[in-house]
Amino acid sequence: MIHTQLAKKYVGQSGILWLGCALALFSFCWVRVWVVSLLDMGRFQVILEQFRDFERFAPIGFDQLFTYAGRVGMTYDEPVVLFCIVVWAIARGSDVVSGELNRGTMEMILAQPISRKELMMTHGFVSVLGLGLLAFFSWLGIWMGVQLTSVEETIATPTVKIPFVNLILPMELGEPEKRIVAMKDQIDCTLFAASTVNLFAFGFFVLALSTLMSSWDRYRWRTVGIVITIYVLQVVVFGLGKAAESLHWMTHLSFMDLYRPQPIAKVVMEDGAWAAWSLWPRETGDLWGPFGFTLCLLLMGTMLYWLALRIFTRRDLPAPL
Amino acid sequence: MLPVETHHLCKQFGEFHALRDCTVAVEEGIVFGLLGPNGAGKTTWIRLLLGFLHPTSGTAIIFGTDVSIDSVRVRQQVSYLPGDACLPRHMKARGLIEFFASMHPLGDVQRSIAVAERLELDLNRRVAFMSTGMRQKLALAVVLGPRSPLLILDEPTANLDPTVRGEVLVLVHEAQREGRTVIFSSHVLSEIEDVCDRAVFLRRGELVLSQPIDALRDRHWIRGSCSQRIQLPDQSWSSSVILQQDEQGAFMVDASGELADVLRWLVGYPISGMRIEPVRLKTIYENVHRSGDLSVLGILAAEDAV
Numbered sequence: 001m002i003h004t005q006l007a008k009k010y011v012g013q014s015g016i017l018w019l020g021c022a023l024a025l026f027s028f029c030w031v032r033v034w035v036v037s038l039l040d041m042g043r044f045q046v047i048l049e050q051f052r053d054f055e056r057f058a059p060i061g062f063d064q065l066f067t068y069a070g071r072v073g074m075t076y077d078e079p080v081v082l083f084c085i086v087v088w089a090i091a092r093g094s095d096v097v098s099g100e101l102n103r104g105t106m107e108m109i110l111a112q113p114i115s116r117k118e119l120m121m122t123h124g125f126v127s128v129l130g131l132g133l134l135a136f137f138s139w140l141g142i143w144m145g146v147q148l149t150s151v152e153e154t155i156a157t158p159t160v161k162i163p164f165v166n167l168i169l170p171m172e173l174g175e176p177e178k179r180i181v182a183m184k185d186q187i188d189c190t191l192f193a194a195s196t197v198n199l200f201a202f203g204f205f206v207l208a209l210s211t212l213m214s215s216w217d218r219y220r221w222r223t224v225g226i227v228i229t230i231y232v233l234q235v236v237v238f239g240l241g242k243a244a245e246s247l248h249w250m251t252h253l254s255f256m257d258l259y260r261p262q263p264i265a266k267v268v269m270e271d272g273a274w275a276a277w278s279l280w281p282r283e284t285g286d287l288w289g290p291f292g293f294t295l296c297l298l299l300m301g302t303m304l305y306w307l308a309l310r311i312f313t314r315r316d317l318p319a320p321l
Numbered sequence: 322m323l324p325v326e327t328h329h330l331c332k333q334f335g336e337f338h339a340l341r342d343c344t345v346a347v348e349e350g351i352v353f354g355l356l357g358p359n360g361a362g363k364t365t366w367i368r369l370l371l372g373f374l375h376p377t378s379g380t381a382i383i384f385g386t387d388v389s390i391d392s393v394r395v396r397q398q399v400s401y402l403p404g405d406a407c408l409p410r411h412m413k414a415r416g417l418i419e420f421f422a423s424m425h426p427l428g429d430v431q432r433s434i435a436v437a438e439r440l441e442l443d444l445n446r447r448v449a450f451m452s453t454g455m456r457q458k459l460a461l462a463v464v465l466g467p468r469s470p471l472l473i474l475d476e477p478t479a480n481l482d483p484t485v486r487g488e489v490l491v492l493v494h495e496a497q498r499e500g501r502t503v504i505f506s507s508h509v510l511s512e513i514e515d516v517c518d519r520a521v522f523l524r525r526g527e528l529v530l531s532q533p534i535d536a537l538r539d540r541h542w543i544r545g546s547c548s549q550r551i552q553l554p555d556q557s558w559s560s561s562v563i564l565q566q567d568e569q570g571a572f573m574v575d576a577s578g579e580l581a582d583v584l585r586w587l588v589g590y591p592i593s594g595m596r597i598e599p600v601r602l603k604t605i606y607e608n609v610h611r612s613g614d615l616s617v618l619g620i621l622a623a624e625d626a627v
Binding site: 103112 | 334
C-alpha cells in the first residue's frame with residue numbers, strides 16, 4: 001500500500017516545511033518552559049487572580065495554573081504550537097490531489113503503474129509520520145526546557161496565627177529566603193504524553209479535512225482557503241460557546257472542543273498516568289473519559305480520509321491547465 | 322491481442338460530449354497518428370485509455386485488459402507523455418529520471434539518460450530552472466526510457482527546435498523498430514506523414530476518418546474544366562479512380578496508383594486549366610475540418626476503416 005519511491009519524493013518535497021515547523025515547535029516549547037521559570041509563582045498567582053472573570057475563556061481552571069506543571073501545560077494551547085501543527089496539516093493535506101493537479105504533476109505520476117489508493121495512502125503515511133514527529137518535537141522541547149531550567153522559589157516564612165483576631169504574622173523579619181529548584185524536580189514530563197497524543201490527533205483531523213477538500217478540488221489555493229475558512233468558523237463557534245453560558249452548547253459543535261491537552265494533563269496529575277488513556281467518564285455529566293476526545297478526533301480523521309479516498313478514486317482527473 | 326481497442330467509447334462532461342461513440346483498433350507495431358483541432362477529443366481519448374477519466378459508456382481495452390477494471394496493469398505496459406508534461410520542480414533532472422525509472426517496472430535509467438544525452442539535455446540542472454523546451458526533452462527522456470510495449474506521445478515535439486524535433490521522430494522510428502506500438506498525437510501534419518502508418522481524424526468528439534498513410538503517397542487529385550461530360554472507362558485501373566463533375570464542367574479526379582493511364586484517358590477530352598496535385602494529409606485535414614465533407618475525399622469513412 002505504501003510506495004517507497006513515492007514516499008521518498010514526498011519526504012523530499014515536504015522536508016523544508018517539516019524542518020521549519022519542527023525547529024519552531026522545539027525551540028518555542030523549550031523557550032516557553034524557560035519563560036515559566038522567569039515569573040515567580042506567587043507573583044503569577046496575584047496577576048492571574050485579577051482575571052478571574054475571564055477564567056471561562058481559559059482551557060482550564062486557574063487553580064491548575066498555580067502549579068508549574070499547569071503553567072508548562074499551557075504550552076499546548078499557545079497559538080504558535082497550534083499554528084505549526086495546522087500549517088503542516090493544511091499544507092500537506094491540500095497537496096495530495098489539488099496540489100499535484102494545480103502543479104500539473106499528477107498526470108506524470110499517475111501515468112506510472114501506481115493506483116490512486118496507493119498514491120493517497122503513501123502521501124497520508126508521510127504526512128501523518130511528519131505530524132507525529134512534530135508532536136513529539138513539541139514534547140521534546142518541553143522535556144529539554146524542563147531538564148535545563150531552574151526556578152527561584154521564595155521559601156515561605158514560618159508564621160503564627162493570632163487567635164480570635166485571625167491575624168497571621170511572620171515569625172522572622174527581613175527578606176524572605178529564596179532557593180533555586182530544578183524544574184525537573186517539579187515536573188515529570190511523562191505527564192504530557194497523553195496531551196501530546198491529543199495534539200497529534202488534532203493535527204490528524206485537520207490533515208484529514210484538508211485531504212478531503214483536496215480530493216475533489218483542482219486548485220490548491222482554493223483548498224487551502226476552504227480549510228482555513230472552516231477552521232476559523234470552528235474557532236469562532238467555540239469562542240462563542242465559551243463566551244456565554246446560554247451558548248455553551250455551541251462548544252460541542254466545534255472540533256476545537258475535542259482538543260483538550262490541559263484537562264488531560266490535569267487528569268494525569270490527579271489520577272496518575274494511566275487515567276489519561278481511559279474512555280470511561282471521570283465525572284457525572286461527562287460523555288467519555290480523557291482518551292475519548294483523542295479517539296474521537298482520530299476516528300473522525302480516519303473517516304474523512306476514507307471519504308477522500310473514495311472521492312479521489314472515483315473522480316475524473318482534469319488535464320493540466 | 323491488440324495493443325489498443327476502444328468500443329463505442331463516450332465521454333460526457335455535463336452536457337458537453339468530449340468523445341462520442343469512438344471505436345478504434347490499433348494494430349501491434351504501428352505508429353498510430355491522432356489528428357484533430359484543439360478540443361476534438363484526442364487528449365480525452367488518450368486519458369480514457371490510461372484511466373484518468375472514467376468513460377460515460379463504452380470500453381477501452383489495452384493488451385486485453387479493460388482499463389476501468391485494472392488501470393494499474395494497463396499502465397504497466399504503457400509509457401505516456403502528456404501534452405503539457407509538468408514535472409516536479411524541486412528535483413534535479415538526473416534525480417527525476419531515476420525517480421520515474423524506479424516507478425515503472427520496465428524503467429531503465431541508462432536508456433533514459435542515453436535519450437537525454439541524444440537530446441543534449443543538461444542532467445545536473447534543477448527542473449525549476451529549465452526552459453519549457455528543456456523540460457519537454459526531460460519528459461521525453463523519462464517516457465522513452467521504459468521498454469513498454471505501448472508508447473503514447475501527446476504532442477511530443479511541442480516547444481522543441483527543428484533539430485530536436487527531427488531527433489524525436491528518429492526515436493519514434495526506433496521505438497517502432499523495437500516492435501513497440503506508438504500512439505502519436507500531433508498538430509504538425511508533416512510529422513504524422515513522416516512517422517505514422519495510420520492516422521485517425523477526430524472532429525468535435527467524433528472519429529470521422531481513418532486513413533492509412535501509405536495510401537496517400539501515390540494519390541493525386543486532378544482538377545480542371547471540360548465542356549463535355551467525362552465518362553469513366555471500364556478498365557482495370559478505373560476502380561481506383563473517383564470522378565466528380567458539376568454542371569458547369571468543373572471536374573475533380575481522385576486517382577490512386579499509376580497516373581499514366583488516367584492521364585491518357587483524360588487527354589481524349591477537351592480539358593482546360595488542368596492541375597495535378599499530390600494528396601497530402603493537409604488536404605484531407607482541411608476537408609475534414611473545414612468543409613466536413615468526406616464524400617469529396619472519396620476515402621473510407623471511419624467505421625469502414627476500423
